[in-house]
Amino acid sequence: MHAIEATGLWKTYGKGETEVTALRDVSLRVRGGEVAALLGPSGSGKSTLLTTLGLLLTPDRGQLSLGGEQVVADGRITRDAARLRRERIGFVFQKANLIPFLTALENVLLALEINGLRGREAQARARELLDYLGLGERTAHLPDELSGGQQQRVAIARALAMNPPLVLADEPTAALDSHRSRDVMQLFRRVAHERGTAVVVVTHDHRTLDAFDTVHEMEDGVLRTAPRVPAPSPA
Amino acid sequence: MNLAMKDVRHQWPRFVATGVGLGLLFAIVLAMGGIYRGMVEEAVVLVEKLGADLWVVQRDTRGPFAERSYVPEVLATRARAVPGVRWARAFSTLTLQPVHRGRVLRLTLVGLSWPEDRGASLPLVSGRVLGTAHRELMVDRTLGLALGEALHLGDDTYRIVGLTQGLVSSGGDALAFVSQSDLERIQNHLAPEARRLARVAGAPPMDPGVSAVLVGVAPGASVEEVRARLARWGDVTVHTTGEQKSFLLDGVVDKARRQIGLFRALLALVSGIVVSLVIFNMTVAKTREIALLKLMGARLGLVVGMILQQALLLSLLAYGVALGVSRFAFPHFPRKVVVGPEELLGVFALSVAIALLASLAAIRRALRIPPTTILAG
Ligand SMILES: Nc1ncnc2c1ncn2[C@@H]1O[C@H](COP(=O)(O)OP(=O)(O)OP(=O)(O)O)[C@@H](O)[C@H]1O
Ligand SMILES: [Mg+2]
Numbered sequence: 001m002h003a004i005e006a007t008g009l010w011k012t013y014g015k016g017e018t019e020v021t022a023l024r025d026v027s028l029r030v031r032g033g034e035v036a037a038l039l040g041p042s043g044s045g046k047s048t049l050l051t052t053l054g055l056l057l058t059p060d061r062g063q064l065s066l067g068g069e070q071v072v073a074d075g076r077i078t079r080d081a082a083r084l085r086r087e088r089i090g091f092v093f094q095k096a097n098l099i100p101f102l103t104a105l106e107n108v109l110l111a112l113e114i115n116g117l118r119g120r121e122a123q124a125r126a127r128e129l130l131d132y133l134g135l136g137e138r139t140a141h142l143p144d145e146l147s148g149g150q151q152q153r154v155a156i157a158r159a160l161a162m163n164p165p166l167v168l169a170d171e172p173t174a175a176l177d178s179h180r181s182r183d184v185m186q187l188f189r190r191v192a193h194e195r196g197t198a199v200v201v202v203t204h205d206h207r208t209l210d211a212f213d214t215v216h217e218m219e220d221g222v223l224r225t226a227p228r229v230p231a232p233s234p235a
Numbered sequence: 236m237n238l239a240m241k242d243v244r245h246q247w248p249r250f251v252a253t254g255v256g257l258g259l260l261f262a263i264v265l266a267m268g269g270i271y272r273g274m275v276e277e278a279v280v281l282v283e284k285l286g287a288d289l290w291v292v293q294r295d296t297r298g299p300f301a302e303r304s305y306v307p308e309v310l311a312t313r314a315r316a317v318p319g320v321r322w323a324r325a326f327s328t329l330t331l332q333p334v335h336r337g338r339v340l341r342l343t344l345v346g347l348s349w350p351e352d353r354g355a356s357l358p359l360v361s362g363r364v365l366g367t368a369h370r371e372l373m374v375d376r377t378l379g380l381a382l383g384e385a386l387h388l389g390d391d392t393y394r395i396v397g398l399t400q401g402l403v404s405s406g407g408d409a410l411a412f413v414s415q416s417d418l419e420r421i422q423n424h425l426a427p428e429a430r431r432l433a434r435v436a437g438a439p440p441m442d443p444g445v446s447a448v449l450v451g452v453a454p455g456a457s458v459e460e461v462r463a464r465l466a467r468w469g470d471v472t473v474h475t476t477g478e479q480k481s482f483l484l485d486g487v488v489d490k491a492r493r494q495i496g497l498f499r500a501l502l503a504l505v506s507g508i509v510v511s512l513v514i515f516n517m518t519v520a521k522t523r524e525i526a527l528l529k530l531m532g533a534r535l536g537l538v539v540g541m542i543l544q545q546a547l548l549l550s551l552l553a554y555g556v557a558l559g560v561s562r563f564a565f566p567h568f569p570r571k572v573v574v575g576p577e578e579l580l581g582v583f584a585l586s587v588a589i590a591l592l593a594s595l596a597a598i599r600r601a602l603r604i605p606p607t608t609i610l611a612g
Contacts, residue, residue, distance in 0.1 A: 047610065056530065056607050056610075081532075082529070082532040083532060085530065086532025087532070091531070093609070099527065100245070101241050101245030102236075102238075102241055106236060109236060114528075114532060142245075
């Protein structure tokens with residue numbers, strides 16, 4: 001059973017002169033515990049694919065199963081997309097997108113609360129994650145009191161808080177220095193390998209490629225899987 | 236975790252400022268109602284305090300509050316002889332603008348028929364009722380004069396012996412009470428020409444005349460029967476106190492009521508629009524946060540609840556401000572503002588209704604925000 005199993009996805013934006021086909025018959029499989037990279041030039045359709053996998057965008061055609069459950073059939077979302085997103089998917093984007101009036105801790109707690117998890121257990125879990133990401137001292141800070149990298153780590157903690165089987169990240173390290181970028185990628189690896197989470201990361205950063213189990217490249221809406229890169233030896 | 240409260244705390248100065256502004260608007264809505272009620276109360280307060288059952292006025296007139304009425308003073312004596320009449324006394328008013336310590340006062344003098352009426356039925360707050368028929372005066376405290384102060388009226392100087400509260404004419408002027416004979420003296424001083432002409436013409440001394448004769452009906456006697464007997468006199472028309480009051484309200488207050496009603500409706504509309512805009516803008520300002528919540532798969536109730544709670548909070552804050560203003564500022568208004576429980580409840584209901592209605596547009600907008608908004612930069 002695959003964490004993601006996409007077959008024959010098509011997506012076209014616009015009509016007539018402005019028509020852009022961003023996904024052309026895209027098929028993709030990602031197993032639990034696998035960290036997959038999505039490479040490709042700007043405008044090649046990476047974000048479109050990621051948002052489709054995250055049920056934020058409905059494809060025109062194609063099927064999608066998450067964790068063995070069919071969620072898109074013939075270009076139609078067949079399940080409660082919001083529910084699947086809150087229970088099964090963690091998102092990380094180029095920008096942290098934290099809620100500005102909530103502290104670091106509260107931003108993480110929010111993801112838990114949306115899933116009905118509150119109280120001591122939620123607090124403990126959120127603190128533990130922030131600690132793990134090196135933000136133990138910053139839990140009571142508002143986003144604008146944190147550096148860009150710290151904010152991004154809070155966003156990652158938020159995405160991982162519910163322990164989702166699938167994490168989708170769109171250029172999560174673009175705002176980070178190379179040192180921090182490596183740390184974030186290592187974290188994804190660790191989560192994937194320890195918890196069996198499937199992680200798909202859109203990246204431009206070839207320096208971090210050795211952290212991925214598989215590399216997929218997109219070009220003009222077409223996906224092709226690159227020859228397997230050698231798995232790095234554990235740090 | 237309450238998102239609505241967290242957001243408000245994050246930007247409380249703006250929220251509070253908006254609430255206070257809105258509160259002042261609500262306070263005006265409250266004041267409008269209160270001013271109308273105050274006008275009604277003030278318009279009829281004198282009629283009520285005089286305690287008469289019947290008003291004998293000039294034939295075919297609606298009495299001294301509606302138009303000029305003149306009846307001979309001697310009618311009071313004649314009325315006392317009518318069966319069923321317990322008491323009868325002359326009633327006159329005279330509006331003056333005396334200058335006192337360089338300030339122009341506006342007051343309406345009421346003559347009390349000495350010695351039966353010394354002002355005992357009036358709501359005295361300090362001093363005493365009239366002790367002699369001459370050069371003593373009771374005034375309402377709204378005039379701003381102190382007990383013991385002297386006031387020059389006509390040819391004489393009057394001493395203030397008592398202060399009343401809440402007694403104003405239907406025009407809002409403070410009432411002052413002197414004996415009927417003093418009132419006539421002041422009246423004559425103001426119109427010496429008329430008196431001189433009458434004397435020159437060799438006419439018999441005029442009955443100076445009063446505005447009306449007030450009649451109290453004896454216990455057990457029928458007001459209608461006494462009225463019928465008095466009405467048989469010819470030159471007069473007899474009104475009940477109820478009629479007197481409705482004349483007052485019809486004339487002075489009715490137009491004001493419609494005007495104020497219109498104004499209030501307009502204000503309520505303006506408040507509604509302002510709250511809607513504020514709530515809508517607060518929601519637009521949170522577009523990214525709402526998109527994020529949706530992207531994270533939050534239930535719509537969370538988003539709707541946040542908007543509704545903020546709208547209600549804003550309205551309640553504004554209502555609280557309006558309440559505070561009504562308590563601490565309205566008593567200093569130049570005219571009486573009566574804010575009763577129905578009024579408070581009404582404006583409360585209005586503020587809640589406005590909040591709920593105002594949220595509709597914002598909620599509609601929030602529900603339409605696509606979660607992918609967050610991805611676009
Ligand atoms: N909402 C939209 N409406 C119309 N066209 C769109 C929309 N979103 C994306 N596109 C188009 O679809 C194509 C793929 O866009 P997409 O954002 O998936 O590219 P990308 O690979 O993520 O690029 P980048 O690396 O610059 O982020 C582009 O040509 C883009 O212009
Ligand atoms: Mg992109």
